[in-house]
Amino acid sequence: MKTQLLPQISHMLLYKKSIFFLLLSFIIILLNHCANPVSPQGGKKDIIPPKPVFFFPPNFSTSFHDRRIKITFDEFIQLKEPKTKITISPPLLPNSDFILHGKSLVIKMDDSLQTNTTFSFNFGESISDLTENNVLHDFSYVFTTGTHIDSLSLKGKIIDAFDLTPQKDIFALLYINENDTIPFDSLPCKVRSYYMARTNDKGEFILHNLRNKPYKLFALKDINSNYLYDLSSEKVAFLDSLATGTFIPPEFADSTNKKDTLVIKDKPGRPDSAILKNKVEKKDTIKNGHISFPSYTLHLFEQIDSTQKLLKSEMVQKNEVRFVYKFPALDPEFTPLNFTPEGTWKIMEFSKKRDTVLLWLMSIPKDSLIVEIKDKGRKTDTVSLGLTVKSKKRRSSGKENEKPDRLDLGTTFWGGHLNQFWGDPEIISSFPLSHAVFSRFLLVDNKDTIHVMANFRDSLKRNIIIHYKWKEEARYLLIIPDSVLFSINGLTNDSLKLDFQALALKNFGSIRMEITPETKSGTYIIQLLDDKENILRQSRITQKEKIEFNYLFPGKYKIKAILDRNNNGRWDSGIYLKHLQPEEVFYFPKIIEVRSNWDVEETWTL
Secondary structure, three states: OHHHHHHHHHHHHHHHHHHHHHHHHHHHHHHHHHHOOOOOOOOOOOOOOOOEEEEEOOOOEOOOOOOEEEEEEOOOEEEOOHHHHOEEEOOOOOOOEEEEEOOEEEEEOOOOOOOOOEEEEEOOOOEEEOOOOOEEOOOEEEEEOOOOOOOEEEEEEEEEOOOOOEOOOOEEEEEOOOOOOOOHHHHHHHOOOOEEEEOOOOOEEEEEEEOOOEEEEEEEOOOOOOOOOOOOOOEEEEOOOOEEOEOOOOOOOOOOOOEEEEEEOOOOOOOOOOOEEEEEEOOOOOOOOOOOOOEEEEEEEEOOOOOOOEEEEEEEEOOEEEEEEOOOOOOEEEEEOOOOOOOOOEEEEEOOOOOEEEEEEOOOOOOEEEEEEEEOOEEEEEEEEEOOOOOOEEEEOOEEEEOOOOEOEEEOOEOOEEOOOOOOOEEEEOOOEEEEOHHHOEEEEOOEEEEOEEEEOOOOOOEEEEEOOOOOOOEEEEEEOOOOEEEOOOOEEOOEEEEEEEOOHHHOEEEEEEEEOOOOOOOEEEEEEOOOOOEEEEEEEOOOEEEEEEEEOOEEEEEEEEEOOOOOOOOOOOEHHHOEOOOOEEEOOOOEEEOOOOEEEEEEEO
């Protein structure tokens, strides 16, 4: 009997042992997985900004007398640049502090708060969650030390006065005429504003919780972060008249009648002031149309100091000195102080705007130039410049030899193509010439080689015009032989060969625009601009006129108008304390696309 039971017992033990090892293996695998956790896969990315769930004292509190504010969010937050990104109206003194404590933001105020005043904290883009950096945009906390919250608002936009582009991070400031010792116009220079807001990416601003008072509206690009207009390099804008607030009802994204109830709890012992029940009924009150509210547009500018100044002086190349002025040089004088000139020692050349003067030096007995500079008899500066310039070197047979100075020649050809409809081609010398042997200029036209006509275009003899009866789509080779151009300081040229093709009329387009100055009379500068705002062509009108811009390469163009109040042919900035706004600028409302062999016709009422 025992011998019959042994195989059965052995089999049962073996079965139990197998079960044991199987369970043991499962436990080991389970423990291994637990010991090596991996990041969870999939799931939606958090794109929701933090949400305030608790205020103490409650938001929109009246009769506020605390010195400490606590705002708790539904997740951990981070606070970026509170001193610059958070705006407080009216402003508190700089000793107010912002502290993060867990999920809460604590604001400590050591200032004595003004009585019967509504204060607004706008946090801009300073608050975001800790994990995904989702920004809580334009969150505000408002309270009043009086018995009611001021409810008026004022909105507007700040744009650049010259190119009308929206200006971001500009302060919109409001001032009240309640200071007996400082003139009203001087307030932005002397005291901090009563209310402030910062513009967004679109240049827009809105000021909430205003009193029912008239305000001076001022804009400031604050460089030194003191909220005062005290640097000449700070850009400003101002409204000619006083501004007033208006009641702007809250805007909602939907038209449902949902009721949102937010119950915010505080610590025990604060039953009345610590529990905020905020019921908001969302309704679409605008069904057939759009209600517009007053909006102010300010034109930001940098006030120009009218005192003439020399901004820069430099050696451009050997015997060429450049002087850059702040304003057009009316009657510049240059008197050398380290030598006595014998005869003509320089030739002057002006830029188109006359704000840059080139001195072409002829015979200087020194290796430096010390010169006294005047403009219209008034001394502007004294400049000392070294005249030694390193010569260019060329490598020959493994040795470096001095390369003799030669004239550099440029051309007005566009990418190897000639727009002969706009003018004959020009050769531009790097230095004024004393004379040239034009009879040695050659032009290859098909199989013919001819002596081409040429002459100087300017009195300095730097620009040479090539005359010929150009044929559409024909190819040409212009040959300027060695040593046929001679500069005033003895330089001459290397040989030059220019291969180019005259374009066909069908390659170009044109813009024809009838412009009617209707809003304001005066002289208008009409400018044709490329997509980078470079001025291509310019004309002036005083009345209704049709302007044509012909022979344009295909591309996108802008049309700009400047109301030239002082008829000086350029745009002028404003002067705040003289109540002088910058000259008005207008842009044709759309980009004009020019195509080959196509005329664009437009009308524009200014």
